[in-house]
Amino acid sequence: MAETADFPGLSSSVSGLREWGDRLRRSSEFIVIPVLALFVSGILFSVFLLALGKSPADFFSLVWRGGFGTSFSWQNTLVRSAPLILTALCVAIPARLGLVIIGGEGALVLGGFGAAAIAIPMVPWAPTPVLLGVMALASIVCGGIWIGLVGALRHYRGVNETISSLLLFYIAVSILNFFVEGALRDPSDPNKPSTMPIGRDNMIGMIPGTDVHWGLVVGIVLCVLLYLLMNRTTFGFAARITGGNLRAAQAQGLPVGRLMLVSCAIAGACAGLAGFLEVAAIHGKANASLIAGYGFTGILVSFLARHNPLVIVPVAVFLGGIAASGGLVQRRMDLPDATVLVLQGLIFLVILVSETFYGRLPFYRSKGEIS
Amino acid sequence: MAVLQSRPEGARRAIGLETIGMTKAFGPLVALDDVSIRVRPGSFHALLGENGAGKSTLVKCVMGFYQPTSGSALVNDREVSIPNPKAAHALGIGMVYQHFTLVPSLTAAENLVISRADTPAVIDWAKERKALEAFLETTPFKVPLDMPVSGLSAGEKQKLEILKQLYLDQSFLILDEPTSVLTPDEADEVLGLLRGMTEAGELTILMITHKFREVTAYADEVTVLRRGRMVGSGKVSDLSIDDMSRMMIGDTAIRESAARKAHSGEPLKLEIAGLFADDDEELPALEAVNLKVRCGEILGIAGVSGNGQSELIQVLSGQRLPSDGRIFIDGKPYEPERKLMDSFKVFGFSEEPLRNAAVPRMSVAENMAFRTFDKVPISPFRGWLSPSPMLKKARDLIAAYRVKTPSTEEPIENLSGGNVQRAILAREISGEVEVLIVANPCFGLDFASVAEIRAQIMDQRNRGAAVLLVSEDLDEILELADTVAVMSEGRITYTSPMDRTDRATIGHAMAGHH
Secondary structure (H helix, E strand, O other): OHHHOOOHHHOOOOHHHHHHHHHHHHHHHHHHHHHHHHHHHHHHHHHHHHHOOOOHHHHHHHHHHHHHHOHHHHHHHHHHHHHHHHHHHHHHHHHOOOOOOOOHHHHHHHHHHHHHHHHHHHOOOOOHHHHHHHHHHHHHHHHHHHHHHHHHHHHHHOOOHHHHHHHHHHHHHHHHHHHHOOOOOOOOOOOOOEOOOOOHHHOOOEOOOOOOEOHHHHHHHHHHHHHHHHHHEHHHHHHHHHHHOHHHHHHOOOOHHHHHHHHHHHHHHHHHHHHHHHHHHHHOOOEHHHOOOHHHHHHHHHHHOOOOHHHHHHHHHHHHHHHHOHHHHHHHHOOOOOHHHHHHHHHHHHHHHHHHHOOOOHHHOOOOOOO | OHHHHHOOOOOOOOOOEEEEEEEEEEOOEEEEEEEEEEEOOOOEEEEEOOOOOOHHHHHHHHHOOOOOOEEEEEEOOEEEOOOOHHHHHHOOEEEEOOOOOOOOOOEHHHHHHHHOOOOOOOOOHHHHHHHHHHHHHOOOOOOOOOOEHHHOOHHHHHHHHHHHHHHOOOOEEEEEOOOOOOOHHHHHHHHHHHHHHHHOOOOEEEEEEOOHHHHHHHOOEEEEEEOOEEEEEEEHHHOOHHHHHHHHHOOOOOOOOOOOOOOOOOOEEEEEEEEEEEOOOOOEEEEEEEEEEEOOOEEEEEOOOOOOHHHHHHHHOOOOOOOEEEEEEOOEEOOOOHHHHHHHOEEEEEOOHHHHOOOOOOEHHHHHOOOOOOOOOOOOOOOEOOHHHHHHHHHHHHHHOOOOOOOOOOEHHHOOHHHHHHHHHHHHHOOOOOEEEEEOOOOOOOHHHHHHHHHHHHHHHHOOOEEEEEOOOHHHHHHHOOEEEEEEOOEEEEEEEHHHOOHHHHHHHHOOOO
C-alpha cells in the first residue's frame, strides 16, 4: 500500500484539497482490498493446483492466453461478459437497498424463455426489429415480475429475499423444462428439447469487425444508466438511505416498500434482458443451455465490484476471461472444465471475508475529528 | 458451594482498592492519564465524570478487561496484577452493569446458581435452595426466588444483579450507573440498602454516576475525572454540587438554558387518540394512549425504560404500524409518510442517532440532506439530484451548528456522539418546525452538547412548535416540559401541568402507584 501513502490532500490546510484527498484515500480502499483479495485467492488456488501436481504458473499463463492473449480470446471473453454484466446488475441494484438477491439465474432463464415463446407466433410475419423489440420487452417483463415477486414477498410477508430468490430459480427452470419438453417443443429437433428457433435472419448481429454481439453495448449502456439512477437521482438516494439504515429511512417517511419492489423489478429486468440476449444473439431458441450459470457468476461479479454499476463492466470482463479460458486449460493441462469454477468459488469466498476488512486496515482508519 | 461454605458466617469483610498512576492509551488516544484513586474499605465511593471522561476505562482496567499501559492496582495495600476478569473476581471485585445480564426465562434461584463458576453438571436443587435461603438471610435484599426473571420489576432485577455479586462472594462492587433503569423510589431503596452494607463494613462500593443527587445522598467520597485525568476528589460532605460540577465540566462554556417564553391559549396542534400498538413479540405495548400537545408547549413523557415509550416514538415516526388509533395534526388525520411530514412540518430526533436517524456509512453532507434531497435546490427538477447545493447546504449547517467534522465527505459514523447528534439536530430543526418529536435526545452526550440540545428544543417551543419529548431522564423532563405525562405499562397513567406537580409525585406515578 506504499503507493497510496502520500496523497497530497492529507497534510494540506486547504479544505477543498483535503476533502478531495480524503475522498481519494477512502475510495482507494475499495480498490486495494478487492485486489488484495484476488491476490490471496490466487495464492490459495495455487496451493490447490500444487496439490493436484499441476503448475500454477502454467495455469495463470493459460488463463491469460485463453482470456486476453489474442483477439480471438478477447472476443470470446467479451461474449461471455455481456450476460455477466446484466446478471451482476440484478445483484447490485437490490444490494444498494440491503437486499441480497441470488436468484438472477431464474430471471435470466424466464426472460430467455419468455422472449423465445412470444417469438413463436410472430416469426412468420413480424419484421426483425419488431420481433426483437417485442422479445426484449417480454424478457424485461418476465424477469422484472420474477424478481419483483421476491421484493413483494419480502416487503409484504417478510420472506427472506435470498432464500426466496434461490427457490424461485428452481421454479423458473421447471417452467422452462415444462414448456420446452411439452407444449412448445420444436418437433424438428430430436436431440435437445427446445422452442422453435427464431431464425438466423432474425438474430442480433455482431458489432462490426468483431464476433461480439450488440448485447455487450446494451450491458454497458445499462450500467451507466443505472449508475446515474443510483447516484444522481432522488430515487437512488432514497434507496441508499433505505439500504444503509431501514429505521432511518422509515423515520424520514420514505416509501420503503415501493423502493424495494421497484429496485427488485429493475434488477429482474436486467437479468431477463440477459436471457433475451442469449436467445436472440447466441442460441436462437430457448432450451436448457440458458442455464449456464451466468446468473450465479453475476453474484460474484457484483460483490467484486462492490455493487457499483460502473465497476461491474471491467469485473465482468475479468471473470468472463477466466470463464473463456476454461476450454484451453482443460485441453492443455488435462484439468477438468470445472477447475475455473473452483477458482471462482475461491475468489467469492475470499471476497466475502475481505468485506470485513473495510475500515479496519490501519491506513484507512479515520483520522478522527479536527478540534 | 465450596466458596460459600469455606467462609465463616459474618466474616465477609470489605476490601480497599487503590490505583496508582493508572494510564491507558489506545493508539495515540490517551483514554486514562495517570489516574490515582483511593477507595477505602467499607466506603461508598462515587466516580463522577462526563461521557468519555475515562470512568469506564478506569473500571475496565480494574476489572481486568483492559490492561493498563502503565500504573498499578493495590488491593488492601498489596500490589496485585489483574490480567483478566477472573482474576478480579478472585480478588473479590465484582461489577454490576448498567444493563441486566440475567437470563430472563430462568428464575432468580436458577440465575444465581448458574452464575457460579463451579456449578456441577447435575444440580441438587434441594441442597442449593437451602444454601440460597441461608445466604439470603445474610443480606438485606429480598427477591422472589421462584419467579422467572422476566416477571420481575426493574428494581428487583437490579437487586438480583447485586445479590449475584454478593452470592459470588464479591466484597468490592463496581456499579455502572446502577439506577438508570430504576424509578426514583427503587433507586433510593437499592442505594439505601447498599449504603447500609457499607456502613456495616461488609462491602465497599465504587459507583459510576452522573447524578449529583445520588452522590450527595449516599456516597462518602467522590473522585471526579475529566478527559482521562483525575481532577478532584474528597469527602462528599466537604464539597458542594457546584464544586463537583465545576470539576466535571472544567472551563467549558455551557450554553445557558433558554428562557421559557410564556404562552397562553395556544391552539391544539398534535393529538394522539386511542393509540394501540404491539411490540416485537406481538404483545400489547401501547394501550389506548391519548395525548394532546398545544403549539408552544413541551409535553414531557416520563417513565421507566421499557414501558412503551420506544414503541410510541416508533409509531409516531413511522417505524412501527399502530394496531389501532389515530393521530391528528391541526385536526386533520396524520400518518408518518414523507408528504405529510413535509406539509405539517413534523420533525424529530432521538437517542443513538446512528441507529435511528442516520446512515452510518453515508457522508455527513448526505446525512444532513435526508429531509431536503428531494426538494429544490438539491433536486432542481423532478427526480434529479444535484450534489453541489447539497454540499453547500451541509457547509452552512456545519458552521451554524458547530458540527466538528474533518470534511463534509466524512462518513458520519466517524464523528463523536455529540457531533452526530448535532448534525442530525441541524438537519431536523434548521427549517420551519411545527411539530417536534424527540426521544432521549441527550442520552450519552457530554454536558456542553446536552445544554446545547436542550436549549435548541426550548427555542423551538418558544417559536411555537408543539414538542413531544419522551425521556427516561426525569431531570430532563423537569427542566424542559410544560406538561408532564407518565407512561407505565403502555398507558398514560398520570398527566399534570409541570407547575402543579413535583419529582416525588411523578416518581410514584412512574412506579405504577396511581
